[in-house]
Amino acid sequence: MKLGIDFGTTRVVVAAADRGNYPLVPFETADGTFEWYPPLVAMRDDQRRYGWDAYALQAEPGWTIIRSLKRCLEHAGPETFLAGPQGAVPLSELMLGLTESLRNALAARFGESERLEVMLGVPANANSNQRFLTVEAFRRAGFSVLGLLNEPSAASIEFGHRQKTTGRILVYDLGGGTFDVSLVELDAGLHTVIACEGISTLGGDDFDLILAEMAAGEQFSSLELGDLFRLDEECRRQKEALHPNSRRIVVDLDAVREGMGQVTIPVADFYARCRPLLDDTLEATRRLAAEGALEALYVTGGGSELPLVARVLREEFGRKVKRSEYTRSATAIGLAIQADATSGYALREMFTRNFGVWRETDAGQRMVFDPIFPRATRLPAAGDPPLSVRRRYQPVHNVGDFRYLEASQVDGDGQPSGDITVWDEILFPFDPVLADAGQLETMPVEHSARAAIQQIEEQYACDAAGVVTVTIRNLTSHYGREYKLGRWSGKTAVVAPAARKRSRKAST
Numbered sequence: 001m002k003l004g005i006d007f008g009t010t011r012v013v014v015a016a017a018d019r020g021n022y023p024l025v026p027f028e029t030a031d032g033t034f035e036w037y038p039p040l041v042a043m044r045d046d047q048r049r050y051g052w053d054a055y056a057l058q059a060e061p062g063w064t065i066i067r068s069l070k071r072c073l074e075h076a077g078p079e080t081f082l083a084g085p086q087g088a089v090p091l092s093e094l095m096l097g098l099t100e101s102l103r104n105a106l107a108a109r110f111g112e113s114e115r116l117e118v119m120l121g122v123p124a125n126a127n128s129n130q131r132f133l134t135v136e137a138f139r140r141a142g143f144s145v146l147g148l149l150n151e152p153s154a155a156s157i158e159f160g161h162r163q164k165t166t167g168r169i170l171v172y173d174l175g176g177g178t179f180d181v182s183l184v185e186l187d188a189g190l191h192t193v194i195a196c197e198g199i200s201t202l203g204g205d206d207f208d209l210i211l212a213e214m215a216a217g218e219q220f221s222s223l224e225l226g227d228l229f230r231l232d233e234e235c236r237r238q239k240e241a242l243h244p245n246s247r248r249i250v251v252d253l254d255a256v257r258e259g260m261g262q263v264t265i266p267v268a269d270f271y272a273r274c275r276p277l278l279d280d281t282l283e284a285t286r287r288l289a290a291e292g293a294l295e296a297l298y299v300t301g302g303g304s305e306l307p308l309v310a311r312v313l314r315e316e317f318g319r320k321v322k323r324s325e326y327t328r329s330a331t332a333i334g335l336a337i338q339a340d341a342t343s344g345y346a347l348r349e350m351f352t353r354n355f356g357v358w359r360e361t362d363a364g365q366r367m368v369f370d371p372i373f374p375r376a377t378r379l380p381a382a383g384d385p386p387l388s389v390r391r392r393y394q395p396v397h398n399v400g401d402f403r404y405l406e407a408s409q410v411d412g413d414g415q416p417s418g419d420i421t422v423w424d425e426i427l428f429p430f431d432p433v434l435a436d437a438g439q440l441e442t443m444p445v446e447h448s449a450r451a452a453i454q455q456i457e458e459q460y461a462c463d464a465a466g467v468v469t470v471t472i473r474n475l476t477s478h479y480g481r482e483y484k485l486g487r488w489s490g491k492t493a494v495v496a497p498a499a500r501k502r503s504r505k506a507s508t
Contacts, residue, residue, distance in 0.1 A: 001114050003106070004335025006121045006151065007134060009070045009177030009203060010236075011036040011302065012102060013332040017340035022333045027052065027105055035329065037102055041066040041094050043084050048094075050101035058229060065229040069094060071177045073130040074200055074421070095133065099141035117144045119339035121331050124150040124173075124180035124352050125198035127406050127421045131466050132484070146339055147382045148465040150349060151175065152182035153193055154334030155300045157345055158326065160186045161337055167295035168194070170288055172281070172313065173331070174303035177203040179281050183288045186295075189344045195291065195376065196352040197284035198408075202277055204239075204303030210273045211235040215251040215263050223256070231256045242267065244307045271308045278312050289317070300324040300331065351377040353406040354416065355468060369416050372460050372468075375408075379464055386461040392475075395456055398431040398448035399440055400472070404485055423485060426470075430454055432477035 002017040003025070013036050014025040024035045029052050042054035044063045057063045064084065072082060072091060081088035106116060120138060122131055135145050152171035159169065166186050173180045180198040184191055212228075212235045213220050223231065234255045242249070246267050253260035289297070297320045299313060305327050313321045324330045337343045356371040372389050380387055404423040407416030427440040430451040434443065455475040462468045473480030 001110050001116055002146070002336065002339040003116060003118045004121070004154070004332045004337070004339055005102075005118050005138075006154075006329070006332040006335060007070065008039065008175055008302070009068050009205060010039070011176065011328060012039050013037075013329050014102075014106065015329065015332040015336035017336045017343075020340075020342070022336040022340075024329055024332065025106065025109065030056075037105060039067070039069060039098060041069065041098060043086070043089070045086055048097055050098045051105065053101070058233065064225050066094070067229065067232070068177055068205060069098065071201075071205070073133050074127065075129075076133060077129060077424075078133070078136075092133070092137070095137040096140050099137045099143070103141045103143060115144060116142075117146050117339065119146050119154075119335040120148050121151045121154050121335050122148050123175075123178040123198060123200060124152050124182055124196045125178070125200050125408065126150075127353065129421070129423075135465060135467075149335055149338055149347065150180070150182065150193070150196070150352070151178075151331045152180045152196070152300075153184065153191065153347055153349060154332075154338065155298065155324070155330040156182065156184040156186065156191055156334065157337050157347065158330045158334035159296075159298050159322075159324070160191060161334075161343070161345070165295060168292055169295050170285065170297045172285060172297055172299045172304065173301045174281065174299075174309060175203050175301040176303060177205050179203060179284075179301075179303075181281070181285045181288055183291060190346050190348070192348045193350050195288055196350075197288055198352070199280060199284065202280060204236075204301075204306070205232075206277055207239055207274055207303065207306055208232050208235045211239055211249065211251070211265070211270055214265050214270065214273065215253060216256075217263075219260070227256050240305065242307055244311075246307070274306070274308055275312070278309060282312065282316060285313075286316070294320055296320055296322045298322050298324060300327050302328045346381065348381070349379040349464075349466075351375055351379065351462075351466070353408055353421075354410050355406050356404070356416070358403045358405070369405075369407075369410070369414060371410065371414075373462055375410075379462065379466060382464045384464065386463045389460045391458040393456055394454065395430040395451050396447055397445050398429070398434060398451050399443050399445050400428040400430050400456070401445060402426040402428065402470075402472075426472075426483050426485070428472045428481060430456060430474065432474060432479070435474070435477065435479045 006013045040054035042049040042057040152173040183194040355373040406421040409418030
């Protein structure tokens, strides 16, 4: 069975490839049937519950509900821990438990022996960390991962499949935790991504937070984690019930803690607080819209259901705005279409960020950014050989200290700017005397005459999922090491479960 899985911040949506049709997979619960799966974790002491089991415990005393795990991935690696009420818990363990629970739910529907081949969606501006951790969790849970696709690219496939149109479209994808906008050229069965912009810290969660802060007022800062979860759920329900003619929002705070009562908030006041966040998305959308004539601005993602979103976009783009009939499921449907080898669709993706490494120059007096894979570099198609880039040089130090990063922009001087993700450092022994040394962190980095006569080669490879590996070799002395790049070198970090909140930044 081939599936498209949109692993969302607030909902997981699954679509199946079924003889040219791409229906959503329903999940049956005691409370009814739903076309989504909750990415929730419930914790109490050493007990864990996931998905619908966790959802059912949200009102139970003693249980802490963790949501929006997807937002933690941007700052995480395999050794990252999530701060919990009884201490830190490995984030990879929670991700595995969640994906295993999803696998079990799907196996109950399709059969335990059914091989589940999946195409996964990730935000267009996801760094390699997020891509690696997402794939790793699904593979460990027993899924056969066919590949990764950027979420707005998947939505463009769903649009093209349904509309049978050609030309350029902008996909405005405002999800629960992230915002992406992609310019895509549609040409029969070939979709080519021209450019992408995005904000990794903006989504429907933030509208929930604004409403929660307005509703709770001064009491907000004193609420416990469980109270915050119930407040978020109540505010999300009320936000999702809004329609274009709504004038007020009634938030039942008794659902958060008995005795807190009800509060009424004018919709106009709520929208006024949300508007600056939408203005940030408009700025990115305008930049891409300026690159040529558009057939449509396709609006998708659960966060885009807020009526204010359509209003703001229509003020700017008029009749070009086409709101998806499947705002919460377009990505999953597009992923299922891409997973279906018989669908006839091909996609040309690209690097959405600049990947590179700092280099010393001017005898160590200045650092410069060397872009290994510049933004807009085309990724290989699934099954094609990886991209390959080489660098050769003679070093001056005994140990090479490689500091990699991704940046959304590069300024006029060639230096990284905008949204920057700093990766772990990698150390490589340039001096052949240190070839077998295990603890290079303890070695002083110093000039070396032996290293200066060595020929060093760095060979970078990037696969269709955007995962980068580097093999560093000493060609003169015939040894080398291979590294999979990202924030997974073994350093321990802790992130807070409230990291999704804009007013509560994650720390590592």
